[in-house]
Ligand SMILES: O=C(O)CCC(=O)C(=O)O
């Protein structure tokens with residue numbers, strides 16, 4: 001632990017008296033007998049028809065004003081029944097009440113003996129409420145009020161409690177009829193009950209009294225600790241964040257266990273709630289961000305079959321934690337991260353996983369002091385040994401200086417940073433979205449850090465991966481922030497200096513660059529293209545094509561090296577060195593982009609591009625790429641006529657040569673049989689079968705052949721037919737043993753040639769009909 005961690009821990013250790021100004025919770029309810037004099041037995045949950053009998057025996061709750069006791073229904077409107085008229089019995093009632101008192105007393109942070117005396121029952125029918133007030137001490141030793149809400153159905157009626165600037169609003173209606181909710185608060189807290197909007201709220205009000213003598217317990221006051229914690233954080237904020245030993249964030253592990261669903265600032269238990277009540281204002285005063293989050297450590301490794309040789313357990317492992325058959329062996333992998341973020345305002349953040357360092361933890365031992373949340377063993381399979389996975393989880397307060405936000409988040413990668421930037425942008429928009437607002441400054445400052453800390457994440461640039469559009473996401477924000485320095489920095493650092501760049505980034509990129517003066521924008525574009533043409537041919541082709549109308553008005557010269565780089569990339573038939581991908585495939589649209597871009601920069605380079613396109617038949621097939629590309633490019637208003645005319649001519653020449661080949665239907669039944677029959681892996685009879693097939697194919701008279709043989713021999717011939725695309729149909733005749741494979745000759749290849757001939761003729765018509773030279 002660093003000095004800072006130690007300091008903070010020692011300050012927060014003095015928040016010794018856990019507890020808050022209020023406590024709330026639930027207890028299991030075993031149905032008691034509740035009798036009210038003049039009404040009789042009361043059903044729980046309360047029945048609607050019992051509301052009015054209850055109101056009838058009750059009196060308007062009065063309120064004390066100086067010496068007088070007044071009834072004023074504008075100040076309060078609720079019905080009270082004196083304690084001597086209320087009789088509660090049942091085997092479990094007292095135990096449950098004891099449980100509630102224990103929880104309440106713990107929550108208030110009080111030690112020593114405490115008893116609860118019934119003070120009154122309150123009936124709130126629709127329209128009832130109780131305005132802000134403080135409870136007067138009604139009995140010796142009374143220090144707090146306890147409200148036990150009996151099961152009843154109602155809406156509204158929240159109990160609001162206030163103390164030293166802190167507020168809570170509690171709904172005491174238990175969702176489950178077998179549970180009962182309670183709230184307790186120190187006597188000097190101001191509180192109120194909001195109007196009941198429907199149904200009836202039925203509560204028992206108790207005085208919580210200290211049994212012994214001495215000073216009465218007081219609500220906690222951590223002013224001093226709060227100031228010290230703030231001072232400690234301020235000192236951190238002003239430190240130069242360059243030294244290795246200054247933590248980027250502090251992670252204060254909380255004491256109690258919480259599930260991801262149950263994690264919330266206002267659901268923190270006892271001591272944790274007290275720590276949060278100190279740290280929230282302290283962080284605010286020191287300009288630090290503060291989050292409640294979950295800290296996880298995921299371990300995996302080898303498992304061993306349990307045995308007497310078992311090693312010594314680590315101190316945090318429970319004895320009953322292990323499966324009977326397995327023991328945890330060596331931990332080989334460990335991942336630790338923070339997730340499930342929420343702000344003190346209760347806003348749940350979509351921010352992803354952020355790794356942490358052990359040096360950033362306060363009270364690190366707490367991480368392993370609960371049993372693992374999940375432990376799974378896997379049996380040994382095949383050549384893999386038995387293994388295990390185990391997760392430790394803890395709730396924590398996570399904080400960092402606001403000015404070093406970007407540094408704190410940079411370890412989480414681009415994704416989490418962009419999440420955070422989006423969040424700041426939303427804050428700014430919500431505040432009106434004008435530049436020079438503090439929120440604009442904040443987003444701008446953060447974006448600067450994101451750019452400086454940008455690490456290429458691997459995905460997002462690989463054309464065959466569904467890349468996360470990281471650069472686009474950033475640019476869309478920069479466009480709104482409209483800061484030219486930032487845009488320049490982003491383009492220089494990311495697509496030029498790094499890897500993140502893909503075709504989808506082009507439009508946001510051009511929109512962002514349009515905010516810069518033309519000269520530097522042109523320079524950035526030219527550099528980007530030159531740099532990335534080798535690994536992002538299609539993307540660069542489109543970018544150059546889209547950029548030319550604006551940036552080449554005074555000449556295409558600045559883009560010559562870029563066009564040259566694109567040409568080289570097009571000519572390159574090997575995968576780019578140092579990258580794991582195969583050679584880039586281009587769609588028709590992308591071929592057009594590249595051709596038009598290069599051709600518009602320089603005609604000579606464009607002509608060379610045509611040559612390279614024609615030379616790579618596999619990569620750029622005539623029918624699927626080049627001819628459609630000519631047709632598509634001809635429709636574009638920006639096509640380079642001479643270059644396109646060249647490609648058009650070349651395609652036409654190719655078609656002419658195809659069309660000049662003779663095409664006639666076969667005159668007899670001789671069919672193509674260019675396949676080898678001497679594979680060494682074949683059995684003898686396979687070779688003989690193959691020769692027989694060949695004889696059948698070459699025979700001018702035979703139209704069909706029946707081949708009766710075992711399955712493997714039939715299959716061997718079937719495969720030849722498929723691979724060599726022979727002009728035969730085959731069917732299996734499943735009568736007699738062995739089955740018979742029947743071969744019937746067809747004109748399939750002739751028909752294919754006819755179809756190709758029709759396509760070639762149609763394409764020739766289309767190409768001849770094009771006027772590409774303007
Ligand atoms: O009904 C409640 O929850 C509060 C009652 C109260 O404040 C009182 O009786 O003084």
Ligand SMILES: [Fe+2]
Nearest residue numbers: 133134135191
């Ligand atoms: Fe009260």
